Amino acid sequence: MNFKDNETGRLNRVIDLESILENLSGIYNIDDTENIPKGDMPGDKIKIGESHIKKAQIILPRLLKMLVPILNENPNKRAVVAVCGGSGVGKSEIASLLSYYLNKLNIGSYTLSGDNYPHRIPKYNDAERLRVFRQWGLKGLIAGGEYIGDRPQILMELQKENQDSNPELVNKYPWLAIYQRSGRSGLKNYLGTSNEINFDEISGIISQFKNGADSIYLRRMGREESELWYEAVDFMDKNVIIIEWTHSNNDNLLGVDIPILLNSTPQETLEHRRARNRDGAVDSPFTMMVLEIEQKLLISQAAKAKLIVSKSGDILSYEEFINVMVKQQ
Structure with missing residues (x-):
């Protein structure tokens, strides 16, 4: 399957959804997950496991059914997907896998981390x-x-x-x-708002991309004052940006076509963070408060999600999602 111009690498004709779906099984083999390109957050630790692969393969055909019509309708054959959810739910891993699979289907994809865009390191x-x-x-x-x-x-x-x-x-x-x-x-009034995050900058990136920009300067943010810079990223052969980020379904972020919510309870999130040893204060009362507030923010925005996926990989309707969250509170 090749829907691209051989010289420019751009999509130059209508994508045939049926032919793509028929060939999905041929792209699922992964020789080494370490070689899969990851998101662009400096120093982020991403470890792809079997559960991530299983979940990504559940999501992919459903994503394609929504994504291909959008790509075919966009004059630049471009679209933006958001993978959101609480800390530790597997956003980085699943977004990386989805980008990997799309690239194997000759639908160029780039994984962008929203964690580069708070106002502060x-x-x-x-x-x-x-x-x-x-x-x-x-x-x-x-x-x-x-x-x-x-x-x-x-x-x-x-x-x-x-x-x-x-x-x-x-x-x-x-x-x-x-x-x-x-x-x-x-x-x-601070978490997940424009007081904390530069939503305008990411929305601007989305706008540039969907309007056909060949190159876009993207922000890079490490953990120290000296670790803040920009890189010019080549989007000539890219058709999809996948934004992996807790806040990628936020009302302040403009231009996302397909938000995907990966669901987890606050306790599941905390257990994962402990296992990954993401930061020293992971089990502090204040961290728990932050996680709970972020969880409620995710719930309040969940109605916009085009796809909701449970921790176990089940596809949930919005009503099923609400019922699950009510039971877990």
Whole structure:
């Protein structure tokens, strides 16, 4: 199957969906998953396993049925797919596999990581999240007339121990409930919003791509101040960008054609993060709060997803997804 111009590498004729679907079994063999091109987040640890392969192969034919008509209708034969979900659900791995399979079908695909587009590098963004939580928490105590007596000193000690977000301490310090509730409210107004993320930049990339740009400068963000740069990426032979990112189904992101939601519960997410040892504070009360807020944000946006996939690889309707999440809460 070759729908491309031999000289330019561009798609130059209508893609025959039926012929592609008939040949899917021939592309599924993977000799070495280490050689599969991954996303573009510097230093990201991606380990593709059998569960990811199984899930990607469940998704691919369903994705193609939605994707091919969009490619055929776009004058530049281009489309954007989003793979979203909570931390540790397998976004990077499954997006990489989907790109790999599309490329084997001669549908050029590039995997873009949305984690390159917060306003701040990771350690500063983590610090800003904590600052927002604490600032709003303090304001809540003051507004409620509860920032009195020895409470400021107690709170400072809890902050030093990173325990001020621990809900178990509310029994000992009832006033801490106001602090945590107010802090959570402030954090909700930061996480996954334009205050945290440069959605305009990614939306601009999507627009350039779909309008036929041959080359686009993409951002690269490491974990240190010196690890921030741009690379000119060649999109001459690319037809699909797959954005792998928690927030790739966010209302602030414009131009996504097919959002795919990979579902997991907060507990499943935390267990995976522990196993992967992604960061030192993975099981802290504050990290749990962040994960819970992000999970609720994903649920609130799930109705837009064109495909919802459970942790076990089942395809869920939106109604089934809501029922599952209600039972797991």
